[in-house]
Amino acid sequence: MSETESIALMCLAMVGAIAVALVGIPWMVRSEREQRKRTPTAGMIGIADEIFHPGAHQADLIWVAQTEMPAPAPLAGDPFPDGRVTLELGEGR
Template sequence: MVEPWVVIVIVVGVGALAYLANRLGWIDLSNKSKTSGTHGSVMGIGDEVFHPTRHEAQIELDRQTVLPAPAPVAGDGDKGVYDGKVTIDLGDR
């Protein structure tokens, strides 16, 4: 029979090793599925558990509907970045 203290030492050791590996960057335990905003309903939790394909499709739709800022092009200058003021001109709509 295994002594209880041996099990406790193993569990604490594995936890400490996982914490150390995360802090040193060997593994990444951050939650990358966090997205800003809501997913529309409380049933999103149910979809995540019981219909994961629908949940993943909703996350991908949310990613595709967010528009990134336009990338700078050569010759734009500093646009006031070094003055602490950033303006983005989207042009005429």
């Protein structure tokens, strides 16, 4: 293999790697937001978000905290919202 062929092959490999990155990174970000699973790549993307776009990172942290936080349980002396309680059960119960 000549020197020009090896240089051409290396350039082709770099172009292919860039193309894979340009397609793969947005796909990983989209699938991460849809599934909300924690993976090592999500951690790297989260770090980049925290450094380069801290407002978006903070909004994401608030959103995650709100979705994971349970609703507060009523206390024993709390009044009912409108004074009447209606329990509706689905059919077949």
